[in-house]
Amino acid sequence: MDLMKEFWAKAKSDVKRIALPEGEEERTIKASEIIKREGLAEVILLGNVEKIRDKARSLNVNIEGVEIIDPETAEKTTQYAQEFYELRKSKGITLEKAEKTVKDTMYFGTMMVKLGDADGLVSGAVHTTGDLLRPGLQVIKTAPGISTVSSFFIMLVPDSTYGNNGMFLFSDCAVNPNPTAEQLAAIAISTAETAKNLCNMEPKVAMLSFSTKGSADHELVEKVRKATEIAKELRPDLQIDGELQLDAAIVDKVAQQKAPGSTVAGQANVLIFPDLQAGNIGYKLVQRLAKAEAIGPVCQGFAKPINDLSRGCNVEDIVNVVAVTAVQAQATV
Known part of the structure; x- marks a missing residue:
């Protein structure tokens, strides 16, 4: 509908980097091709590089030019672990536990957003809402003056x-x-x-x-x-x-x-x-x-945009939520 056309146009006007922690998931891979082709965002697929590329080939999906990062081997995993440890050490987390935690794609993607290596994150095709909220509240936290996400x-x-x-x-x-x-x-x-x-x-x-x-x-x-x-x-x-x-x-x-x-x-x-x-x-x-188009769920209240998907989402839903997240990121100070 017209509203999504507006979101797409806004997203294209100032392209943002959006992390997708479910990089090995079929719908996410298909969505990344569309997002890249349409210029809605620079998407970053998180997961095993070979698994993602093999899945894309089997689906006949072109992900050339899409960045893929494996938290298990990424250059910044050590830095993210140290930063996460500093954030959570008062809660009893050890550096060893932090190193293990940030290798989870959800936490790795959230740390990318926290440290400015990504402008937003979209997940939920496989993960639950709790899987998104937990690292979000621990790492991104709420925006100033906001008490409830x-x-x-x-x-x-x-x-x-x-x-x-x-x-x-x-x-x-x-x-x-x-x-x-x-x-x-x-x-x-x-x-x-x-x-x-x-x-x-x-x-x-x-x-x-x-x-x-x-x-x-x-x-x-x-x-x-x-x-x-x-x-x-x-x-x-x-x-x-x-x-x-x-x-x-x-x-x-x-x-x-x-x-x-x-x-x-x-x-x-x-x-x-x-x-x-x-x-x-x-x-x-x-x-x-009513055959309504439902765009979301979109989160509000976080200091930086991270958004959830329904596990029943389709490829179009992922594309649209990425576009909305990119627009949110444009407005984030």
């Missing part, structure tokens, strides 16, 4: 008048299983900023619940109410409202009945889910039943 999906719903002409940001769908009210508020603020800075949207943020404006009382609803209050207090300049049921958030006629006077209800384009179960189920329902 979270994720979002850009959802592009075809032939829809809801949201921003069918475009929504869904959060959090991949990171925080059961966020506190304070974390939920932080997620809402981060996603609103992402909507403005990455998607050029004027965010209208709905804090979702099974209740709208007091239609039900429950501790789960109370968490969303408290999160809304915190978010509004922290950022009175943002349009954030809740608690709102999904239909009240996006359907104007329903909003007029359930939340009259709200500047968000009926017009929401940023949907904040109360927990990970709701967020994960929600984005997959829209993706499969």
